[in-house]
Amino acid sequence: MSVGGFEVVSVIGLGYIGLPTAAVLANRGLEVIGVDISERAVNAINEGRAHFFEPELEALVHNAVNNKKLRAVTRPEFAQAFVIAVPTPISEAKSPDLSYVKAAGASIAPVLKSGNLVILESTSPVGTIEMLAAQLSELRPDLTFPQDAGEEADILMAYCPERIIPGRMVTELVENDRIVGGMSARSVDVASKLYKTFVRGDVVATNGRTAEMVKLTENAFRDVNIAFANELSKVCDKFGVDVWEVIELANHHPRVNILQPGPGVGGHCIAVDPWFIIDAAEGQAPLMHAARNVNDSKPGYVVEKVRSLAKPGDTIACLGLAYKANTDDLRESPAVTVVERLVETNEHKVVVVEPNVETLPPHIAGLNLTRASLEEALESAQVILLLVDHDEFKELRAEQLVSKTYYDSRGVWRHLPA
Ligand SMILES: NC(=O)c1ccc[n+]([C@@H]2O[C@H](COP(=O)([O-])OP(=O)(O)OC[C@H]3O[C@@H](n4cnc5c(N)ncnc54)[C@H](O)[C@@H]3O)[C@@H](O)[C@H]2O)c1
Known part of the structure; x- marks a missing residue:
């Protein structure tokens, strides 16, 4: 079944952000392949359970797995779109650790096909979506990417930050407005179609760097005001x-x-x-x-x-x-x-x-x-x-x-x- 032009979507990283996203997409009727390096997470999900507590999530996961719309694996498989939601912590020296994003990029590179959409949702420093596109381009010289081929690129790249709050994640995932920052107009367009399959809030278009900065700005604003x-x-x-x-x-x-x-x-x-x-x-x-x-x-x-x-x-x-x-x-x-x-x-x-x-x-x-x-x-x-x-x-x-x-x-x- 095609929903918003999509049939099979993969979510890489099934934690607080990735699992609700995977479960909501699967409950909209898409076939979702969830990928996580944690066997514990993968096993729990395949048993129809969430591996952490979040209101409403368990029922969504249970339903999606029961209906064979969601399954979890430890290695990426072919899909039309890849949504990456892996951790982006800071080091002791307070600089960003992008090793998980790079590892996720390396893991999806072998299964990328022309026409695929790659979305990064992890909160990231400005320029990370471009870094990911450069990494994928290096690993897959047979494919073209927006930084080189613009609107003609084989692979579409978008940065779409998440702003849901623990305790209300399932509700906010659907209700909140969503920023979609693409590396090309076509990337924005196709990524927006994916989000519109489940987002009731506005889906607002911009470029990748702006979307990255918007996410960081929101949290820096909160931090300064709390300070x-x-x-x-x-x-x-x-x-x-x-x-x-x-x-x-x-x-x-x-x-x-x-x-x-x-x-x-x-x-x-x-x-x-x-x-x-x-x-x-x-x-x-x-x-x-x-x-x-x-x-x-x-x-x-x-x-x-x-x-x-x-x-x-x-x-x-x-x-x-x-x-x-x-x-x-x-x-x-x-x-x-x-x-x-x-x-x-x-x-x-x-x-x-x-x-x-x-x-x-x-x-x-x-x-x-x-x-x-x-x-x-x-x-x-x-x-x-x-x-x-x-x-x-x-x-x-x-x-x-x-x-x-x-x-x-x-x-x-x-x-x-x-
Ligand atoms: N939790 C929140 O409230 C929140 C809100 C907005 C944005 N974010 C951002 O979303 C991103 C993900 O955060 P989270 O809270 O979901 O993290 P999390 O730690 O709950 O989940 C991340 C998952 O990714 C998995 N993982 C790590 N490397 C992987 C790889 N190479 N391939 C597949 N899976 C891999 C981990 O095993 C884990 O299950 C971060 O950048 C975070 O800053 C989080």
């Missing part, structure tokens, strides 16, 4: 005023909209992507650089605050480890950094509460800390540190904290019910 709130929280502490009240009142101004401070910035995107600009901008991004430093300094600030509240030998209960409320996502989480540093100081017993994670990853589980339920932590700890605004923690009553010293890094306990 303002985080810096404000330190300034307000100095002046002895409540930052949450200041923000609430300042936001009554019709053109002011300050975001909420917290223990830092986490997740796979906002804490990482601005570096892709800073690294390549050769000193032209001092504001973004400062914002990164402000946000990265916040976990240390929270540690110092809570240490100043605790007496030697006190037990500190840390509520939450995820980087975001009501998720199990621990990637780049500032809450984890706070816990690690508290354990490192070795001055207090540390108890952690994370209701959304069943098994803690070894680098956290191996620390000198105790895991507890919320009730146990409230009973055993003298000091309570709120790190994540999970619903369970927001629903506490004032009487549960009455005999405790506490530090609320999210401002959710300001109006606790009795």
Whole structure:
């Protein structure tokens, strides 16, 4: 069956971005070949399961696999379009690691055929789609690419960033507007047709470099704005005023909209992507650089605050480890950094509460800390540190904290019910 001119589409990298994309495409009736180097992921998907938690995803995967529209493999096969959604982390030195994109390029090169569309979805530094096209051209000199053959190219190349948020991925994948940046007009046109098979939002056309910069701009904008709130929280502490009240009142101004401070910035995107600009901008991004430093300094600030509240030998209960409320996502989480540093100081017993994670990853589980339920932590700890605004923690009553010293890094306990 042809959907929007496509029959067989391959998604390379079946993680938080690739699996929902593959499952949604398959549920639209396309034949989807999912490719991942992780056997664990491939086996789970072929059993009709998602290998991580995301609302609605399990049912979509189950349905697609049951209807034989989605299957997962470890090596690419022939398809009409290849959608690459592999990781693009940063190195210790804060420069982008494009090795996964290059490996994905090398893996699809042997199965590319004239007429194929290659889409990169991974968040990438400006110029990456051109780098991928150059790599593919080198590996397949028998095919032509847009950088050499323009509109006549055998292979179409597009960069189409993703902006979905964990916890609402399946909904946002369909509802959000989508930027399609092609290396030729035909690349834009054909890639847009693919996205229009499932996107209800607008599909907006541009070139590859602009699309790459748009994605980085979105996250750098968020990072800078959160840094303002985080810096404000330190300034307000100095002046002895409540930052949450200041923000609430300042936001009554019709053109002011300050975001909420917290223990830092986490997740796979906002804490990482601005570096892709800073690294390549050769000193032209001092504001973004400062914002990164402000946000990265916040976990240390929270540690110092809570240490100043605790007496030697006190037990500190840390509520939450995820980087975001009501998720199990621990990637780049500032809450984890706070816990690690508290354990490192070795001055207090540390108890952690994370209701959304069943098994803690070894680098956290191996620390000198105790895991507890919320009730146990409230009973055993003298000091309570709120790190994540999970619903369970927001629903506490004032009487549960009455005999405790506490530090609320999210401002959710300001109006606790009795
Ligand atoms: N997670 C998000 O919220 C989000 C949002 C927007 C953009 N992004 C971007 O999307 C990209 C993917 O992120 P993610 O969160 O899905 O990552 P992820 O780590 O959840 O998934 C990536 C998957 O790719 C697989 N993989 C790695 N190399 C491969 C290869 N050569 N061939 C096939 N599979 C390979 C891994 O095994 C993994 O399953 C990144 O660039 C990220 O920055 C993520």
